[in-house]
Amino acid sequence: MSAGYGAADVVHRISLDVAEGEIAVVLGANGAGKTTTLRAISGVLARSGVVQFDGRPMPTRPEDTVRVGLSMVPQGRGTLTELTVLENLLVGAAVRPRHEADADVEKWCGFFPVLGERREQKAGSLSGGEQQMLAIARALMARPRLVLLDEPSLGLAPIVVQRVFAALADINATDGTSMLIVEQNADLALRLARSAHVLEAGRLVASGAAADFLDDDRVRSAYLGGR
Amino acid sequence: MTTTTTPPAPAVAGAPPRPSARRLRLVIGSTRHRLLVLGSWLVVALLVLAATGLEPYRLGQLSGAVVIATAIVGLNVVTGYTGLLSVGHSALLGVGAYTTGVLVVQLNLLPLITVPAAVLTGALVGAFVGLPSIRIRGLYLAMVTLALAVAFPEVLRALPEVTGGNSGLSIPLRFLAPPAWTGLTLADRPLWTFLLCLSALLVSMLLVWCVLRSRLGRDMRAVRDHEAAAESFGVHVARTKILAFTISGGITGLAGAMLAMYVGALSPAGSFTILKAIELLSGLVLGGVATQLGPLVGAAVVVYLPVLLADVVQGQGSGVLFGALLIVIVFVMPEGVVGRLNKLWRQRVDVVPRGMPAPVADPP
Ligand SMILES: Nc1ncnc2c1ncn2[C@@H]1O[C@H](COP(=O)(O)OP(=O)(O)O)[C@@H](O)[C@H]1O
Numbered sequence A: 001m002s003a004g005y006g007a008a009d010v011v012h013r014i015s016l017d018v019a020e021g022e023i024a025v026v027l028g029a030n031g032a033g034k035t036t037t038l039r040a041i042s043g044v045l046a047r048s049g050v051v052q053f054d055g056r057p058m059p060t061r062p063e064d065t066v067r068v069g070l071s072m073v074p075q076g077r078g079t080l081t082e083l084t085v086l087e088n089l090l091v092g093a094a095v096r097p098r099h100e101a102d103a104d105v106e107k108w109c110g111f112f113p114v115l116g117e118r119r120e121q122k123a124g125s126l127s128g129g130e131q132q133m134l135a136i137a138r139a140l141m142a143r144p145r146l147v148l149l150d151e152p153s154l155g156l157a158p159i160v161v162q163r164v165f166a167a168l169a170d171i172n173a174t175d176g177t178s179m180l181i182v183e184q185n186a187d188l189a190l191r192l193a194r195s196a197h198v199l200e201a202g203r204l205v206a207s208g209a210a211a212d213f214l215d216d217d218r219v220r221s222a223y224l225g226g227r
Numbered sequence B: 001m002t003t004t005t006t007p008p009a010p011a012v013a014g015a016p017p018r019p020s021a022r023r024l025r026l027v028i029g030s031t032r033h034r035l036l037v038l039g040s041w042l043v044v045a046l047l048v049l050a051a052t053g054l055e056p057y058r059l060g061q062l063s064g065a066v067v068i069a070t071a072i073v074g075l076n077v078v079t080g081y082t083g084l085l086s087v088g089h090s091a092l093l094g095v096g097a098y099t100t101g102v103l104v105v106q107l108n109l110l111p112l113i114t115v116p117a118a119v120l121t122g123a124l125v126g127a128f129v130g131l132p133s134i135r136i137r138g139l140y141l142a143m144v145t146l147a148l149a150v151a152f153p154e155v156l157r158a159l160p161e162v163t164g165g166n167s168g169l170s171i172p173l174r175f176l177a178p179p180a181w182t183g184l185t186l187a188d189r190p191l192w193t194f195l196l197c198l199s200a201l202l203v204s205m206l207l208v209w210c211v212l213r214s215r216l217g218r219d220m221r222a223v224r225d226h227e228a229a230a231e232s233f234g235v236h237v238a239r240t241k242i243l244a245f246t247i248s249g250g251i252t253g254l255a256g257a258m259l260a261m262y263v264g265a266l267s268p269a270g271s272f273t274i275l276k277a278i279e280l281l282s283g284l285v286l287g288g289v290a291t292q293l294g295p296l297v298g299a300a301v302v303v304y305l306p307v308l309l310a311d312v313v314q315g316q317g318s319g320v321l322f323g324a325l326l327i328v329i330v331f332v333m334p335e336g337v338v339g340r341l342n343k344l345w346r347q348r349v350d351v352v353p354r355g356m357p358a359p360v361a362d363p364p
């Protein structure tokens, strides 16, 4: 797949797989094209090449990709600030029937109690960490089979990042939801993921098992700035 | 790191409870809540009753304010709740007004019968304005509305056989008299017009109230808060914008029809230049963007404040003073009058659905 803005491609002929139930991570420095990749997969950006989901071509409009089971935790969390926490969750469930949405609100408010306590509050009044929980819960409201997460650790304190990643591990283990996470925070992401890819200036330069990346100091220092 | 508990376990420790000062708790459906709602409606009914007793000139002025309020209710749908700046609502108001005017003058239809047509043309032109949002966004959409505002009076002038051109249209008085079934006479026309305008306002506010509680209303506010994110959640952004413009156009067209009946005479230079669009925007901002009562307060300010100032200051000075006062109000209350009142209310009162647990830090 390739994608970009206007005539110029930013992401060049990248190729990667996410197996069912797997967490995959794409690592890359600022400006490498991580966000562009996710936006192209979800249909927000135009793309060329082939993207397949479950053996079928991935739809090209975001309304349709959500409907077939893909959802997005956007960079910067995408909080709908003037909407309540509950409304944010319901926006995520736009493609689901109402009774399923109501049941899922209870499920995720139980999983993230902070959201349950604040469900009638404006989402903009939540802390950064709470907004990240909300973004994850919102994405899950669509009952996706694959969630794309764009730098879920961005701007969060290390302890909060740990909680977020623990929650992701839990959700993946419990519901078997596949995840494609892009991150600059290599260590935690590599511990969470099974497979890993490295994106550099819009090209995939390495792919393999996440554990290998963690163990291999040379790979880490070459691609990840020694983190 | 890799917890694998089967039932979803709370992964996040709750933040410390928010400070809850002495706040009033109002449970929806409780006796206290019902009494408050009932009391508010009683006040509204009494105000309306008092208004009908006003002398004809004052009542006419009030009808004018009610029409402006209706137009601002329409503007609020796109600019307030969907976050799309429109400087073209003077044209939508004009489309409604001229639909009524033309149908009455050219086809001798009763004004009341033309109201649905005015709503429809307003909605159609609104949808047409919203259509470019499939391709363009941000300020470019505002430019489309600006073009509409500038072009509209020229279009009226270019079609003199239909619109009366520069000199406009004047609706014969016999069409504006209250119909016989009302039992009102021609002398009661200000009262009749006022009741019509008020009904239009209430219907518009009710419609917006319903829209806000629907999925469309939620999508509109999602698009306003974070368009790119809303799109990635599967919100159909272009469709939401077009629908918002359609509803907004319909309401503003309705306001136009009421304007035609209240004024009785229409001309391109009258109420349908970009100045009117700016007046509507000022009213919306002053009253409170994205609030349901803001349009009422805003309309009252833009209609009555200049009149009051003209009594105090002679000539050009009053216009300058009006502008200065608007700036002061916006500076003191950037969220508008109703926006500020809502904020104060929320700081003191918790309105909670029945069955919500009381906050921990605040034992009952
Ligand atoms: N809206 C845009 N228009 C044009 N170029 C963009 C846009 N967004 C990002 N880019 C460019 O695309 C490249 C990759 O950006 P991005 O995908 O956001 O990187 P990352 O998410 O890895 O930090 C950068 O060089 C950036 O300047």
Ligand SMILES: [Mg+2]
Pocket: A034, A035, A036, A075, A150, A151
């Ligand atoms: Mg990015």
